[in-house]
Amino acid sequence: MLPGQSTTTSGHRGGSRRSQVTLIRDHQACIPLTRILGDGDIVVLLTPVVAPAQPDVGGGSDPFEPFGRALAARHPWIRHVPYTSRNGMTGTHAGFIKRAKAVVFVISGPPSAGQSSQVEMGLMARMIGEQRPQIIVACQNVHDLGLIEANFPTIVQLPGYTSSDLQSAAAVLFGEVTATSTGTTGLDVQSLMIEPKFWPPENWDGLNVVPVHELWNQCLPDQFHLEKFPLQSLLQRDGYAMHFVVRLPENREVVGFCATYTTFVDREGERLIGSLAMIIVKPAYRRRGIGLSLYDHALKQLKRIRGVDRIQLGSTFPRLLSGIPAASASEGWFRRRGWQMNGQAPGRGQDICDWILNIDDWPSSGLSAASAGLSFRQGTFDDFNLIADFIEKESARKDHTGWYDQYMNLANDGRISDIVLGLEQSQIIASALIYTPNEASSLAQDLPWARTIGSDVGGVACICIADGNPAMTTSKDTAMIRLLDACVTILKEQGMRRVFLDAVKGGYEGFQSMGKLQDPNYDSLNINVTFSKGFKNGRYIKIYGSQ
Structure with missing residues (x-):
């Protein structure tokens, strides 16, 4: 027994x-x-x-x-x-x-x-x-x-x-x-008991997304569900994506899926980061070795790619999930395979979460007023080199993998005005990217979650505040608040009523000085500025790591 x-x-x-x-x-x-x-x-x-x-x-x-x-x-x-x-x-x-x-x-x-x-x-x-x-x-x-x-x-x-x-x-x-x-x-x-065994993974050709879409929505909680075509857009990325499936030999049914990506680390284009973005197995076929077969095969394939010097759990861009949903039963599975998730350093299981801001709750004036040489505006083509230098330096310092590509993609696509800058005198001290859910920008295509909430939800991503700059006299909190205010103002002018803040590290950290926050999973708080942690009635906290 x-x-x-x-x-x-x-x-x-x-x-x-x-x-x-x-x-x-x-x-x-x-x-x-x-x-x-x-x-x-x-x-x-x-x-x-x-x-x-x-x-x-x-x-x-x-x-x-x-x-x-x-x-x-x-x-x-x-x-x-x-x-x-x-x-x-x-x-x-x-x-x-x-x-x-x-x-x-x-x-x-x-x-x-x-x-x-x-x-x-x-x-x-x-x-x-x-x-x-x-x-x-x-x-x-x-x-x-x-x-x-x-x-x-x-x-x-x-x-x-x-x-x-x-x-x-x-x-x-x-x-x-x-x-x-x-x-x-x-x-x-x-x-x-069914003895785990090796299941030979196959390259997924991307032609039929239906079984993968069904498997995705079957395996993940409701707040992570996606429609078929947005998921297909995220998965089909020539030159960046490499995905695998396990099929039943008797009827070719897809019972396991693994998504991986590679992303450039910096402007040199020689160093790559590999992303083990997702492993899902049909519930009735778990504990048979399917997930492990996909995992071992995917790691082996990523390590064979020239230039990959690091592999992370979860994906940066395109964004499936940034890592493992918090409290997921899969966390122990990955820990046993060497993933460090103590939360003590970047790439070691830090918590991150997404936030929603109601624009009507945002103060209507006074935050972004220029003072002591501090100003905020949308980028121009004259800023291109300054932006490239700033993002490369700060993203490397903070371990923001994939951010450099996102900034440069917007600039190269002629959407440099989607880059919002904070300047002290003439020096960039802060930056962020904005997008609306229905536009064709590369960023909007890479980040699907705002448009799953509604057509009036704009996004703010890749918020970068200068760190360790001795010439900077503005506090990081001040820069954060005023940068966000500039982003909110622009998105409101574009018809947005809510703002989705993507992948904020440390939960509440960085927003404390803007007033108390609202978390739908706990008792409501008396607030000045209302944020909601999570969306679609579910918490959206994720853990990520690297090897």
């Missing part, structure tokens, strides 16, 4: 048949449910719409209705909501899950031809439920269903979904039957 696995045999109320219930694992320590439930706590029971398991149960009855009644007899706040293979998890299901203390998700069996997988629907319900306890009740051998690979934390196995099976399961979930380890028909460890 697996560690912590136990087998229980119990009768059911009003029947003679005895049914075996196997607790495969309970990493959440939520069984019995009485351990976590109080009066008024809602439990959502999600069951598939399937034919009855017993011939004598007819009339189109829901075969899982006895399960709902058995649970409700023990805890009156059960909400039984069926789901279908066609519709999957809908807004109705999401609403119930968000109000629940715990979720019991029933999987009756593998999908029939043309149907969606109940396992994948369970993964979607788990994603919606976030940290809520979720109990998978499998009415078939978990190995046949692929549940071990899907990595659900709590799994109960039944031999079927007859009324007696479901009555027994309800008794186990509420602790009326004590699970023991005396059974002899428990699952064999070897039947549950």
Whole structure:
């Protein structure tokens, strides 16, 4: 048996048949449910719409209705909501899950031809439920269903979904039957574990983005979802991108994807940084070696490229993600492979996050007024050499990889006015890049997240404040505030109502002197200037690293 696995045999109320219930694992320590439930706590029971398991149960009855009644007899706040293979998890299901203390998700069996997988629907319900306890009740051998690979934390196995099976399961979930380890028909460890193996990665030709797009949105939380064509634009970059897939040999289905890029470090064009931008594996096929096969292959290919002297986790430009989403289960996986994430230095797992500013909340006057020789304006072609020198020096000092390319691309495209400068006397002390979501600039194409929020969201990126310049008398906070004010003013004139600040290091750092901040994940604060950490109702904090 697996560690912590136990087998229980119990009768059911009003029947003679005895049914075996196997607790495969309970990493959440939520069984019995009485351990976590109080009066008024809602439990959502999600069951598939399937034919009855017993011939004598007819009339189109829901075969899982006895399960709902058995649970409700023990805890009156059960909400039984069926789901279908066609519709999957809908807004109705999401609403119930968000109000629940715990979720019991029933999987009756593998999908029939043309149907969606109940396992994948369970993964979607788990994603919606976030940290809520979720109990998978499998009415078939978990190995046949692929549940071990899907990595659900709590799994109960039944031999079927007859009324007696479901009555027994309800008794186990509420602790009326004590699970023991005396059974002899428990699952064999070897039947549950699939030995990881090497899966040969293939170069992705970029011609069919649909399976990669589906895999992307299936594997990532909602706030990281992208439409098909923006994702395709980010991935198809001749000369800069090199991506790989793993396919199932029997039907060529894409079950794993890895994206990598290379970017010039400086104006010399000889040093490159390699980006291991994304590795995603279809949930039902995880823990089989697919991710490791992609990882090893991608690193090997990046190291073969002449000029690559550093590899980072996450991508700079084009921006998929800057690294690993905070609190991701993948962090430990990368740590075990040598990635340093102590947050003590650049390239060592520092936190960064994106911010949204409502322009109407920004002070309307006074911030950007010139004083003591300090001025802010859009760049001109006469500034080209000064900008190139400033960005190369400061981005190297601060480890801002890929920034030099972004500044030079805008200048070379004739969009040098999208570079906003802060000057003390005639010397550049600060700079930033601006863009609007619907324009054709290279920066707007490389940074997709502002336009996923709305057409009225402009962007500010690559904010650079001089550091270590003895001739600079302006404080860094002052330069930051007034530079941002200049960017906000220009974007407002271009019709924007909100501003997206890209990849700010250190969370709140750099914005404290502008007033208290608003974080939608915590209690609202009394503020002067309103920022919102994250977007689309989700935190957007990322961790990045390098080797």
